[in-house]
Amino acid sequence: MPEKNSFSIVDAIPANLGAYREECVLRYTDGCVDPETNVLRMAELIADSYCRQKVLACHRIVSVLLVYDGNEEAFLASLQSIRQQSYPFLEVVVLNMGEHLLGEALRLSLEDDSATQVLQGEVFTRLPSVAKGDYIQWLLPGDLLEKVKIEEMVVVLETHPHTTMAFCTGYSPSVASHASSFVPPHFALNADEQMEFVIGADLRHNLLRYGLNIASGLSGALFRRNSMEEASWLSDCFIGSRPMLLTIWMKTLRDDGVNAIFAELWVRSYIPYWSADTYILYRIEWYYILEKALQQGLMGEDIYKEAMRIFGETRLRVAKAIEAEASPELYEAYMSLDVLS
Numbered sequence: 001m002p003e004k005n006s007f008s009i010v011d012a013i014p015a016n017l018g019a020y021r022e023e024c025v026l027r028y029t030d031g032c033v034d035p036e037t038n039v040l041r042m043a044e045l046i047a048d049s050y051c052r053q054k055v056l057a058c059h060r061i062v063s064v065l066l067v068y069d070g071n072e073e074a075f076l077a078s079l080q081s082i083r084q085q086s087y088p089f090l091e092v093v094v095l096n097m098g099e100h101l102l103g104e105a106l107r108l109s110l111e112d113d114s115a116t117q118v119l120q121g122e123v124f125t126r127l128p129s130v131a132k133g134d135y136i137q138w139l140l141p142g143d144l145l146e147k148v149k150i151e152e153m154v155v156v157l158e159t160h161p162h163t164t165m166a167f168c169t170g171y172s173p174s175v176a177s178h179a180s181s182f183v184p185p186h187f188a189l190n191a192d193e194q195m196e197f198v199i200g201a202d203l204r205h206n207l208l209r210y211g212l213n214i215a216s217g218l219s220g221a222l223f224r225r226n227s228m229e230e231a232s233w234l235s236d237c238f239i240g241s242r243p244m245l246l247t248i249w250m251k252t253l254r255d256d257g258v259n260a261i262f263a264e265l266w267v268r269s270y271i272p273y274w275s276a277d278t279y280i281l282y283r284i285e286w287y288y289i290l291e292k293a294l295q296q297g298l299m300g301e302d303i304y305k306e307a308m309r310i311f312g313e314t315r316l317r318v319a320k321a322i323e324a325e326a327s328p329e330l331y332e333a334y335m336s337l338d339v340l341s
Helices: 018-024 035-057 072-083 104-111 123-130 149-159 200-210 225-230 245-252 276-295 301-323 328-335
Strands: 062-067 090-096 116-120 135-139 143-145 163-173 195-199 221-224 258-269
Touching (some): 062 072, 062 149, 072 090, 072 143, 135 149, 149 163, 149 221, 149 258, 195 200, 200 245, 200 276, 200 301, 245 276, 276 301, 276 328, 301 328
Parallel strands (some): 062 090, 090 116
Antiparallel strands (some): 135 221, 143 258, 195 258
8 A cells, every 4th residue: 555645736647538528427237236246246356365365475386397399489488478477486497308409598598597497408307306386387388378377276276275286278379270180179168167176087088088188288287296296297208398298197187186177268379280290199199098098907998999989080081181291100100000990
């Protein structure tokens, strides 16, 4: 609040509001006001504000793990979206874990930032000791977070201690895709749901059965630290700097864990669509996870057959489009996978 007598009449700037006099008439829906509804709405706003203040007072740190894959423009755009977050208690750990090394100028500029650390080479051996956060936010280069994303998720996870992770299903490429057939179908909430809680086993079952992807990808999730510890910080879930998404969800979705899912559009990207090779790798990953799930008794044979039927039908439908753009060796490996007839 401003201090008493901190304003003076001499600070005021006269303004002519005459042009707006016709717009200052009070209007109400249906010509009436429901005072009880207004009071209840205000009570909700007060409760929400109080809840947020309590969460912020806990000073929970979020470690943002930002992957570098050689695309400096995409990397810097993602870094900027982190710096614009409304949540104040953030640290950034840059993971340079692919074949592309950070340029010297970029690396030095990052190291000058006290809230940023850079890991290169075998990043997963040092990551547990470097990342100090109570929560973990992964961010892939090219993915941009809306400024409220982390704050909204921290509030929900802090106020619902039984939840294991949170993620959003909203995602938007800033350039329309001309190859939408290369993107696997996405899990989404019902149209009338803004947020819901889903048991991990149920969600994992649906993702695996239909080969679904979570639209916002790895960047759309916020994990509790213990989830990363149990999943070995996803150390075996990357090929270079490319995440194996289904493998990640299989490792982090606990059977009895409760997950908070938002329908919000909190992740955007100017990388507009998956390449044919990325699509094929996702599909091959799904295929081998299905095989493993059947062998380990995690999936019944009837569900396995249904999933394989979906796999085969989709592969046949998009084969020509993929062949035109995919690497020949990768395409051949994909088409040679045995599928139940």
